[in-house]
Amino acid sequence: MENGFIILFGLTMLYLSATSRLIAHVKTIMVQGILLFLICATAFSHLPWYTIAFLTIETLLVKAILIPWFLNKVLKKTHSNRDTDANIAHFYCLLISSIILFGGFMLSVVEIPSLSMINPFCFGIALAVIIISLWLITIKHKILSNVIEFITMENGIFLLSLSVAKEMPMLVNIGVLLDVFIAIYILGLFVSQINTELGDMEVAHLSDLKDCEYND
Amino acid sequence: MISLVLLIPIVFCLIMFFAKNKTLNNFLINIYAILHLIGGLSYFYKPLQFFDVQYFSLNSSNIVFYLILSVVFLAVAVYNNGYSKNLKFSDKKLMHYATMLLIFVFSMTGGILSNNLGLAWIFIEGTTLASAYLIYFNKTKHSIEAAWKYVFICSIGIALAFVGIILLTVATGSLNSLNYVDLMNSAQSFNHFWLNVSFVFILFGLGTKMGLAPVHFWLPDAHSEAPSPISALLSATLLNCAFLVILNVYKVVIAANCFAYARIVLLVMGFLSLFITAVFLYHTNNYKRMLAYSSIENMGILAIGTALGGIAYYAVIIHLIGHSLIKASYFLTSGNILELFETKRIKSIRALGDVDKKTAWLWIASFLGICAFPPSMLFLSEFITVKAMLIQKHYILCILFLFLLTVILYAMAKVVIKMVFGEKSEEKFEIAKNNISKVTLSMYAPQIVLLTLAFVMGVYLPEFLDVIIRNTIVG
Numbered sequence: 267m268e269n270g271f272i273i274l275f276g277l278t279m280l281y282l283s284a285t286s287r288l289i290a291h292v293k294t295i296m297v298q299g300i301l302l303f304l305i306c307a308t309a310f311s312h313l314p315w316y317t318i319a320f321l322t323i324e325t326l327l328v329k330a331i332l333i334p335w336f337l338n339k340v341l342k343k344t345h346s347n348r349d350t351d352a353n354i355a356h357f358y359c360l361l362i363s364s365i366i367l368f369g370g371f372m373l374s375v376v377e378i379p380s381l382s383m384i385n386p387f388c389f390g391i392a393l394a395v396i397i398i399s400l401w402l403i404t405i406k407h408k409i410l411s412n413v414i415e416f417i418t419m420e421n422g423i424f425l426l427s428l429s430v431a432k433e434m435p436m437l438v439n440i441g442v443l444l445d446v447f448i449a450i451y452i453l454g455l456f457v458s459q460i461n462t463e464l465g466d467m468e469v470a471h472l473s474d475l476k477d478c479e480y481n482d
Numbered sequence: 483m484i485s486l487v488l489l490i491p492i493v494f495c496l497i498m499f500f501a502k503n504k505t506l507n508n509f510l511i512n513i514y515a516i517l518h519l520i521g522g523l524s525y526f527y528k529p530l531q532f533f534d535v536q537y538f539s540l541n542s543s544n545i546v547f548y549l550i551l552s553v554v555f556l557a558v559a560v561y562n563n564g565y566s567k568n569l570k571f572s573d574k575k576l577m578h579y580a581t582m583l584l585i586f587v588f589s590m591t592g593g594i595l596s597n598n599l600g601l602a603w604i605f606i607e608g609t610t611l612a613s614a615y616l617i618y619f620n621k622t623k624h625s626i627e628a629a630w631k632y633v634f635i636c637s638i639g640i641a642l643a644f645v646g647i648i649l650l651t652v653a654t655g656s657l658n659s660l661n662y663v664d665l666m667n668s669a670q671s672f673n674h675f676w677l678n679v680s681f682v683f684i685l686f687g688l689g690t691k692m693g694l695a696p697v698h699f700w701l702p703d704a705h706s707e708a709p710s711p712i713s714a715l716l717s718a719t720l721l722n723c724a725f726l727v728i729l730n731v732y733k734v735v736i737a738a739n740c741f742a743y744a745r746i747v748l749l750v751m752g753f754l755s756l757f758i759t760a761v762f763l764y765h766t767n768n769y770k771r772m773l774a775y776s777s778i779e780n781m782g783i784l785a786i787g788t789a790l791g792g793i794a795y796y797a798v799i800i801h802l803i804g805h806s807l808i809k810a811s812y813f814l815t816s817g818n819i820l821e822l823f824e825t826k827r828i829k830s831i832r833a834l835g836d837v838d839k840k841t842a843w844l845w846i847a848s849f850l851g852i853c854a855f856p857p858s859m860l861f862l863s864e865f866i867t868v869k870a871m872l873i874q875k876h877y878i879l880c881i882l883f884l885f886l887l888t889v890i891l892y893a894m895a896k897v898v899i900k901m902v903f904g905e906k907s908e909e910k911f912e913i914a915k916n917n918i919s920k921v922t923l924s925m926y927a928p929q930i931v932l933l934t935l936a937f938v939m940g941v942y943l944p945e946f947l948d949v950i951i952r953n954t955i956v957g
Contacts, residue, residue, distance in 0.1 A: 383652050396645070400638070409630075416637065423641055427648050442644075444607055448637050456630050459618075463626050472627045475703045477766040 268309035269387055275301045275425065276367050276391040279398045282418065283363035284356055286348045291414045292337045298421050299330025305428065309388075325424075328446050333417060337410075344461040346410050353405040363398045370394025388429035395422030407469055409457055420446060484538045484595060487521040490514055491588040495581040502573045507580035508563050514584060515559035518591070519552040526946065538595040542953035543662075543733075546799055547594045547726050550806045553935070554718045555587055557928035558711045561814050564924035565711055568821060579619055579709075586612035586715065593723040599647060599660040602727050603640070606691060609720055610636045617708040617716075628700075628707035635700040636691055643687025649680035650731075662730050669737035677735060681744045684731050685751070691724035693781045695755040702762075705774035706826065710817025713770060717777045718810035722802060725784055732788060748789035753879075755782025756886040763893035768826045770816050772897055773809065776852055779890055780805040780860075783867065786883070790870045795955040797866035800943075803951075804859025807936040808851035811929040815844040818921050819901075822914040828897055833906030837914040838921065842902050844929045849898045851933060853891045857940035 275298060282294050303325040306318065354362075374390030399419035403412050424442055460472070494510045525540050525548075540548060562583075569576060589612055593605035610633060618629035647660065653676035657668045690697040705713045735744045759779035766772050780801065787798035818841040823831050835842040854860040864887070871880040939947070 383655065403638075412634065416634070416641075419638070419641060423645055423648070426645060430648060430651055444604055448607065448611065448633070456614075456618075456626070456633060459626055460630060463621075463623055472630055475624055475627055475631075475707070477702070477762055477768075477771060 268305055271301050271304045271308070272388055272391050272425070275305070275421075276370065276394060279367060279395055279418065280360060280363055282415075283398065283402065284360045286356065288341055288346050288348060288408070288410055288414070289338075291411065292334050292341060295337065295414060295417055295421075296330055296334040298418065299325060299328075299334065302329055302421060302424060305388075305425070309385075309428070321428075324443055328443065329421065329424075333446065337414065337417075340410065340457050343458060344410065346408060353407075359402075359405065362401070366398050366401070367391075367394045383430065385429045388425060392422050392426035392429055395419070395425065409460060409469055409472075412469065413457060417446075483521050483524060484535045484540065487518060487591060488535075488538070488588065488595075490517060491584040495584050498577050498581050498584075502577045504566065504573060504576050507576060508559075508566055511559045511562060511580060511583060514587070515552075515556040518587070519549075519556055522549045522552045537598050537601050538592070539597045540595060541597070542950065542956070543730070544594050544726060544954075545950050546803065546954045547722055548591070550722060550803060551587070551590055551594060551719045553932075554715065554806055554810045557810055557814070557932050558714050560924050561714075561817070561928045562711050564922035565709070565817060565821075567922070568920050578615065582612050582615045583712070583715075586616060586712075588612075590715075590719055590723050594726060597662050599650070599662065599665070599727070599731070601660075602730075603643060603647060606643075606688065606724060606727065607637075607640050609723065610640065610691075613704075613708075613712065613716060613720065616712040617704050619709055619712070620707070622707075625707045628703040632700045632704040635697070639687045639690025639697060641687070642690075643684050646680045646683030646685075646687055649676055649683060653677040653680055662734070665734045666737050669734050670739070672734075672738045674738065674740040677738055677740055678743045681731060681735050682747060685728055685744070685747060688724045688728050689751060692721050692728065693755075693778050694751045694785055695758040695778060695782065696751075698755065698758065698778050701778060702766075702771045702774040705777065705813075706768055706770035710770075710813055710820060713773070713816070714810040714813035717773070717813055718806040721777060721781055722806060725781070725802070729788065745789045745791075748785045749879075752782040752785035752789060753882065753886075755779060755785065756883070756890070760886045760889040760893070763890055767828050769819065769828050769831070769897065769901065770813070770826050772828070772894065773812050773816060776812075776890070776894065777805075777809060780809070780852075783864065787863070787867050787870070790867065790874060790876075792870055792873070794867050794870035796951065797863040797870065799951045799954050800859055800866070801863035803939070804851070804863060804936050807932045808848055808858065808860065811844065811932040811936075812848035812852060814925070814929050814932075815841060815848055818925055819845070821920045821925075822917045823910060824913060824917065825910075828901060830907070830910055831901045832904035833911060834902045836906060837911065838918060840926050841921065844926065844933070845898060846902060847933050847937075848929070849894060851936050853894060854887075857937050859936050859940040862940050 278294050278298050278301070282291060285291070303322055306321045306325050370390040370393055372390070373393065374387040396419055399415045399422060402415045406412060406415065427442065491514055494514055498507050498510060522545070525545055566576065586609060589605050589608035593602050593609065596602035596605060614629050614633045617632055618625050651660070653673045654665070654668065655671060655673065657664060659665070686697060693701040705716055708716060732741070732744060735741045755778050759775045759782070763772060763775050766775065783801055784798055787794040787801060818838070819831060819834065820826060822837055822841065825831070834845060851858040851860065854864045868880055868883065871883065
């Protein structure tokens with residue numbers, strides 16, 4: 267069953283690549299949060315109960331509720347609706363994401379002896395999600411899109427940490443939580459400030475600092 | 483003592499939060515800086531008292547980093563006494579500045595003292611949170627751009643470093659710990675493939691924070707837009723924190739006896755950093771950006787020295803100390819110039835020597851120090867690095883190294899000479915003359931002390947320092 271959730275988690279990245287509506291991106295983040303919660307709840311019975319409790323509660327509260335709520339708030343405040351000016355057309359974007367995801371699936375079926383410590387399926391999808399997120403960051407133009415892709419990358423890393431088939435220290439879980447805190451607090455805060463300061467949410471407007479002559 | 487060093491800033495932040503008093507803020511920052519240094523010095527008298535906290539320790543491998551942080555922080559705290567008088571902001575905003583400064587130093591201290599890779603990672607991430615506000619402190623269009631780039635690029639870098647840590651746990655096999663000592667002890671049994679992959683992720687991730695090319699893009703923007711005392715801390719201490727973690731992981735890679743690949747990656751990133759600096763220094767028209775590029779260059783030298791190994795390790799630690807002391811002085815002096823001329827444009831600053839002789843001499847001395855002019859500590863370190871290259875028969879690398887350093891020296895010398903001795907523009911000269919009262923004694927004294935230390939230690943290295951440098955390499 268958990269494999270089904272992991273596949274769905276990977277497929278959400280395709281939806282993210284294909285759509286330009288930012289509200290749909292936020293909803294995808296929410297779906298990813300719920301899927302991660304389900305993966306935590308079903309797949310990792312080998313972990314001690316307190317680790318599972320921490321992981322599930324953290325995932326549900328932060329990833330499925332708090333972050334989407336916060337992003338939604340920023341979205342309303344900044345009146346951003348679409349990110350239409352990506353460097354690549356959505357069709358090609360979807361195509362490349364599909365190829366990367368396919369690569370992730372392939373990685374999970376290849377038998378590598380040194381991969382015995384990890385769940386290969388989880389590992390392959392997680393890597394694909396991280397790579398797709400990083401790639402999307404480079405081609406999107408809106409600052410908010412970049413924040414959303416950063417969060418999906420964090421989700422991918424979270425899945426990667428779950429793929430290691432041994433007890434990850436609680437410390438690492440706290441680390442993930444801190445990362446998420448950065449994502450929603452600092453990035454969210456900065457997005458609002460940038461919107462106030464520049465009146466726009468385009469990454470292109472953040473290119474004033476350079477080495478050649480510019481106004482001080 | 484460690485508990486105290488880590489608890490005091492939190493208590494002080496609470497006091498500042500409720501008091502919202504400018505004088506009290508400065509007083510508490512100074513007190514913490516002194517206590518921080520005392521904490522470091524007491525290592526030489528009662529080492530055992532430091533092993534009182536489970537996850538933190540002051541040991542032979544991090545004492546040099548801790549002392550550098552203490553000395554630079556003390557210098558910045560003293561400089562800040564004069565600097566903060568010129569800040570025309572509300573008490574609330576100044577309270578935010580002071581509390582974030584303490585949290586920033588607290589995070590760096592935690593990162594240095596952590597004996598656990600996971601915990602060190604958390605503290606390094608904490609430094610991003612605190613310093614982002616400080617970079618954004620002036621709330622201008624440029625500072626928000628710099629802060630955004632800093633937060634975003636570093637967060638991605640740190641996330642990749644976390645992937646590296648996850649892969650390291652795969653490499654460790656049955657070992658269920660991220661403690662450095664445990665990792666070193668079990669290194670022989672690690673899976674070499676995963677260890678190499680994890681090192682690359684950690685190097686690229688934390689290399690972002692350290693400012694190594696090609697993941698350095700945030701650094702010139704953030705260092706140039708932050709207030710000068712913060713730029714000094716960013717360049718002289720924050721980069722070291724990231725380097726310490728990389729060095730600790732590299733030691734594990736060496737202990738596992740699979741460092742050939744890691745060595746190449748370090749060398750490539752090191753030389754790329756020198757190359758990027760040499761190219762970009764020619765085009766920059768902002769003297770704080772020039773200093774930021776110089777930091778990238780020096781981080782590159784650290785990476786090259788680490789990759790070379792052998793006697794170059796000794797050079798790395800000497801370089802680390804020298805760079806931190808001189809670069810802190812350089813950035814603090816750039817703060818004086820900014821106060822005087824109210825601009826960061828190199829072209830607008832001429833005849834610095836006629837405006838303020840002390841600042842001009844500090845600017846020149848810092849330049850000579852950073853360019854490894856004898857008896858600067860950096861001369862010693864770069865000389866040993868070159869010697870290590872020759873011993874290991876890397877002749878082409880040696881020529882490339884010296885060539886890039888010469889290009890960088892020329893680019894910086896051109897700027898510094900024009901700024902100090904160039905023909906003055908009456909308009910800018912008048913502005914600077916009117917601002918001379920803003921630069922008080924506390925804005926000269928720290929640089930004089932830092933530069934004296936850096937030049938004296940280039941000739942005479944006290945025995946205790948020599949011992950801890952050697953222990954840092956071994957530990």
